[in-house]
Amino acid sequence: MGIVVQKYGGTSVAGVERIKVVAERIAKSAAEGNDMVVVVSAMGKATDELVKLANEISTVPHAREMDMLLSAGERISMALLSMALNEMGHDAVSFTGSQAGIMTDASHTKARIVEVRAHRIEKALAAGRIVIVAGFQGVSSEKDITTLGRGGSDTTAVALAAALNAEVCEIYTDVTGVYTADPRIIPNARKLNEVTYEEMLEMAASGAGVLSLRSVEFARTHGVVIHCRSSFTDQTGTVIKEEVEQVEKALVTAVSQDTSEAMIRVDGVPDRPGVAARIFSDIAKERINVDMIVQNISHDGKTDLTFTMPKEDLIRSGDAIRRIVADIGAEGFSADSDIAKLSLIGAGMKTDPGVAAEMFSALAEAGINIEMISTSSIRISCVVRSMDINRAVTIIHEHFGLAGEPSMASVGQP
Amino acid sequence: MGIVVQKYGGTSVAGVERIKVVAERIAKSAAEGNDMVVVVSAMGKATDELVKLANEISTVPHAREMDMLLSAGERISMALLSMALNEMGHDAVSFTGSQAGIMTDASHTKARIVEVRAHRIEKALAAGRIVIVAGFQGVSSEKDITTLGRGGSDTTAVALAAALNAEVCEIYTDVTGVYTADPRIIPNARKLNEVTYEEMLEMAASGAGVLSLRSVEFARTHGVVIHCRSSFTDQTGTVIKEEVEQVEKALVTAVSQDTSEAMIRVDGVPDRPGVAARIFSDIAKERINVDMIVQNISHDGKTDLTFTMPKEDLIRSGDAIRRIVADIGAEGFSADSDIAKLSLIGAGMKTDPGVAAEMFSALAEAGINIEMISTSSIRISCVVRSMDINRAVTIIHEHFGLAGEPSMASVGQP
Numbered sequence: 001m002g003i004v005v006q007k008y009g010g011t012s013v014a015g016v017e018r019i020k021v022v023a024e025r026i027a028k029s030a031a032e033g034n035d036m037v038v039v040v041s042a043m044g045k046a047t048d049e050l051v052k053l054a055n056e057i058s059t060v061p062h063a064r065e066m067d068m069l070l071s072a073g074e075r076i077s078m079a080l081l082s083m084a085l086n087e088m089g090h091d092a093v094s095f096t097g098s099q100a101g102i103m104t105d106a107s108h109t110k111a112r113i114v115e116v117r118a119h120r121i122e123k124a125l126a127a128g129r130i131v132i133v134a135g136f137q138g139v140s141s142e143k144d145i146t147t148l149g150r151g152g153s154d155t156t157a158v159a160l161a162a163a164l165n166a167e168v169c170e171i172y173t174d175v176t177g178v179y180t181a182d183p184r185i186i187p188n189a190r191k192l193n194e195v196t197y198e199e200m201l202e203m204a205a206s207g208a209g210v211l212s213l214r215s216v217e218f219a220r221t222h223g224v225v226i227h228c229r230s231s232f233t234d235q236t237g238t239v240i241k242e243e244v245e246q247v248e249k250a251l252v253t254a255v256s257q258d259t260s261e262a263m264i265r266v267d268g269v270p271d272r273p274g275v276a277a278r279i280f281s282d283i284a285k286e287r288i289n290v291d292m293i294v295q296n297i298s299h300d301g302k303t304d305l306t307f308t309m310p311k312e313d314l315i316r317s318g319d320a321i322r323r324i325v326a327d328i329g330a331e332g333f334s335a336d337s338d339i340a341k342l343s344l345i346g347a348g349m350k351t352d353p354g355v356a357a358e359m360f361s362a363l364a365e366a367g368i369n370i371e372m373i374s375t376s377s378i379r380i381s382c383v384v385r386s387m388d389i390n391r392a393v394t395i396i397h398e399h400f401g402l403a404g405e406p407s408m409a410s411v412g413q414p
Numbered sequence: 415m416g417i418v419v420q421k422y423g424g425t426s427v428a429g430v431e432r433i434k435v436v437a438e439r440i441a442k443s444a445a446e447g448n449d450m451v452v453v454v455s456a457m458g459k460a461t462d463e464l465v466k467l468a469n470e471i472s473t474v475p476h477a478r479e480m481d482m483l484l485s486a487g488e489r490i491s492m493a494l495l496s497m498a499l500n501e502m503g504h505d506a507v508s509f510t511g512s513q514a515g516i517m518t519d520a521s522h523t524k525a526r527i528v529e530v531r532a533h534r535i536e537k538a539l540a541a542g543r544i545v546i547v548a549g550f551q552g553v554s555s556e557k558d559i560t561t562l563g564r565g566g567s568d569t570t571a572v573a574l575a576a577a578l579n580a581e582v583c584e585i586y587t588d589v590t591g592v593y594t595a596d597p598r599i600i601p602n603a604r605k606l607n608e609v610t611y612e613e614m615l616e617m618a619a620s621g622a623g624v625l626s627l628r629s630v631e632f633a634r635t636h637g638v639v640i641h642c643r644s645s646f647t648d649q650t651g652t653v654i655k656e657e658v659e660q661v662e663k664a665l666v667t668a669v670s671q672d673t674s675e676a677m678i679r680v681d682g683v684p685d686r687p688g689v690a691a692r693i694f695s696d697i698a699k700e701r702i703n704v705d706m707i708v709q710n711i712s713h714d715g716k717t718d719l720t721f722t723m724p725k726e727d728l729i730r731s732g733d734a735i736r737r738i739v740a741d742i743g744a745e746g747f748s749a750d751s752d753i754a755k756l757s758l759i760g761a762g763m764k765t766d767p768g769v770a771a772e773m774f775s776a777l778a779e780a781g782i783n784i785e786m787i788s789t790s791s792i793r794i795s796c797v798v799r800s801m802d803i804n805r806a807v808t809i810i811h812e813h814f815g816l817a818g819e820p821s822m823a824s825v826g827q828p
Contacts, residue, residue, distance in 0.1 A: 016467060016470040016471055019471065020471070050490065053430060053490075053494060054493075054494065054497060056430040057430055057433065057434070057494055057497045057498045057501060058497050058498070058500070058501040061497045061501075062496065062497050062500040062501075064507070065493045065494075065496045065497045065500065065506075065507075065508055066493070066497070068489060068492070068493040068496070068508050068510075069489070069490060069493035069494065069497070071489065072486040072487075072489040072490045072493075073486075075482060075483070075485065075486040075489070076464065076467075076483060076486045078482070079468075079479045079480070079482040079483035079486075080467060080468065080471055080479075080483065082476065082479045082482070083468060083471045083472050083475045083476050083479045083480070083483070084471045084472070086472070086475075086476040086479065087471060087472040087475075087476075092479075093478070093479075094479055094482050096482075096559075099557065120557075143513065143534075145510075
């Protein structure tokens with residue numbers, strides 16, 4: 001028996017009754033002889049309500065004060081959870097991010113963990129106590145309260161698991177694990193028992209919201225085994241780790257979709273060396289997060305450049321893009337929000353180059369037009385019309401046999 | 415111009431609009447050249463709501479976790495207030511009790527301030543910033559979050575004013591100051607311009623809820639001038655300080671009433687030396703807060719002992735009192751919750767022994783029976799039937815001419 005880190009999200013601690021259920025679960029794991037460290041998010045919609053209050057005062061709230069405000073949320077849920085455990089006769093103690101030694105940089109509202117000084121947790125564990133820690137928050141070297149941004153509680157849990165050399169980091173959420181596709185779109189999507197870090201990273205980057213990208217990156221870097229599961233059932237969920245123990249590797253693992261991006265097309269770009277570098281370095285300076293990029297073949301010394309970026313940044317970055325387009329002497333640009341990204345992910349793709357062609361054919365047969373393509377060694381992403389995305393996910397999930405047992409080399413040579 | 419400490423209670427920061435009004439008031443005081451340190455309570459009923467959540471989990475919530483929970487309240491109000499000031503273009507920064515250096519003992523839910531390490535506040539003031547501090551909370555030497563109990567934000571404000579050597583500590587509340595009687599009972603009660611620490615202490619101990627007893631004690635010990643006023647008007651309130659600058663001293667200053675106590679009568683107490691000491695040391699061990707005590711003249715070697723204590727402790731302490739009564743061999747005891755305490759307070763009483771007799775006569779003339787009496791050098795308190803208390807307050811307030819100009823030696827020789 002060793003240290004188990006558990007993380008409970010907002011829906012798992014949304015009310016007093018749920019908090020009591022979570023306390024029972026923690027007590028059960030403690031009774032099995034584990035040293036328990038539990039990371040909690042704020043209750044239900046508490047963080048959203050605090051953001052709303054802040055926005056009534058300021059359209060762009062002061063970042064340091066925003067962090068001070070938001071950190072109140074976990075303080076409430078963790079104290080209530082610790083009380084519930086104490087009420088049950090367990091010796092539990094809650095720590096804020098600062099008390100737990102979550103040291104971050106000073107980037108308010110999106111801070112990064114630079115160090116975990118876990119001696120206070122270690123001391124409490126040595127005294128036989130159950131430790132409850134506020135997720136999402138830390139403290140900077142200037143002793144200011146910081147928050148880690150969306151999904152930050154997952155990162156807190158993984159960072160603590162790494163620092164404490166925990167056996168496993170259990171992330172409890174409102175879904176039972178990681179699926180071959182979004183079960184809201186594909187009712188017969190299959191829960192995956194194991195996923196590699198690489199696959200999970202690609203899935204998180206492709207719209208699968210179950211775990212935050214940063215927490216998976218952190219887990220891979222530090223070799224933390226994540227068990228992603230539901231706080232509403234006792235079912236085993238999905239284990240995310242380095243090596244998937246299967247005799248035969250599945251060719252493809254999952255399909256995901258992302259409807260959060262818009263496509264920008266810059267027309268009539270002078271085809272000079274360095275012009276793309278110029279555009280994208282200027283765009284990066286504006287803190288616009290570009291995902292996919294496609295450059296057409298040049299024609300009459302001019303070319304088209306197409307890229308995708310978050311829809312939510314469109315309004316903020318309109319002026320900047322207009323200026324950049326003018327600076328490089330392009331003819332103009334257009335934005336298109338009616339797109340969606342379909343991604344096929346699988347560690348087995350590395351050794352089988354035929355998957356991409358198979359995917360494109362399946363979409364073509366269904367009459368779905370592909371507007372952009374990008375690939376990694378274990379992922380193929382296609383931009384399609386947003387009205388086609390659910391059908392595209394269904395076709396690809398079906399085509400690669402993801403609903404039943406994982407497909408084993410069902411795709412032949414290219 | 416020097417340092418001004420302001421404290422805003424829960425009703426003053428109950429919503430976003432009120433927070434903006436408070437921010438305007440702070441900005442105005444800063445514009446007059448003052449260095450501003452502002453202590454805030456939790457918004458409106460926020461603390462009560464957190465207590466309610468805790469009680470849904472545990473009838474006696476774990477004290478350390480209760481403090482962790484409750485400290486979330488001020489964190490929200492202070493961050494929002496600081497945001498509002500930043501939004502107005504002021505450089506404001508909020509500090510938790512811990513960040514502000516409010517060091518306390520480890521008595522959770524009723525901690526006492528042992529030291530104020532204000533260097534972080536001083537540094538912020540030196541940089542020209544407005545400092546917002548969470549009231550009610552501190553940190554123990556074990557680095558656990560503590561709270562100071564009811565009225566604790568007043569104490570935070572006074573302690574900071576003392577540590578920073580502030581010119582004044584302005585306590586903003588929903589009333590315009592300290593009155594000669596409770597204006598809800600006596601509509602023509604007069605606002606007092608100045609009150610001595612001693613008078614204010616007696617008033618706070620006698621049921622006047624405008625300032626907490628501890629904060630006034632702290633102010634007297636450290637010579638902090640308190641200005642108690644309303645956040646809803648610009649009127650001057652009541653100044654509490656050592657010396658009242660008046661040519662003629664008022665004989666009596668104010669009348670107060672307290673309906674929060676119950677009366678316990680222990681019958682047939684063996685009249686042996688030390689028996690009273692035995693009873694009250696045992697009662698103190700049970701943490702029952704006894705206020706007034708009266709012992710009747712002994713009769714046949716037996717006597718009666720009567721004392722008052724908070725009604726809210728009656729249920730909790732019933733068994734303990736029953737046991738103590740049995741231990742000392744008394745005949746029995748009875749509890750009476752239908753009592754109220756009327757107090758007359760005035761620094762001028764010290765030199766005029768006739769006030770008490772005058773007060774007793776006035777009550778007797780009105781047919782109001784006095785059941786217990788206790789006095790200090792500047793206070794006379796009488797226990798009466800609770801149904802008589804409002805009439806008693808009215809009669810005494812009228813008799814001593816408190817509504818008009820303060821009475822100057824209107825009481826003759828005894």
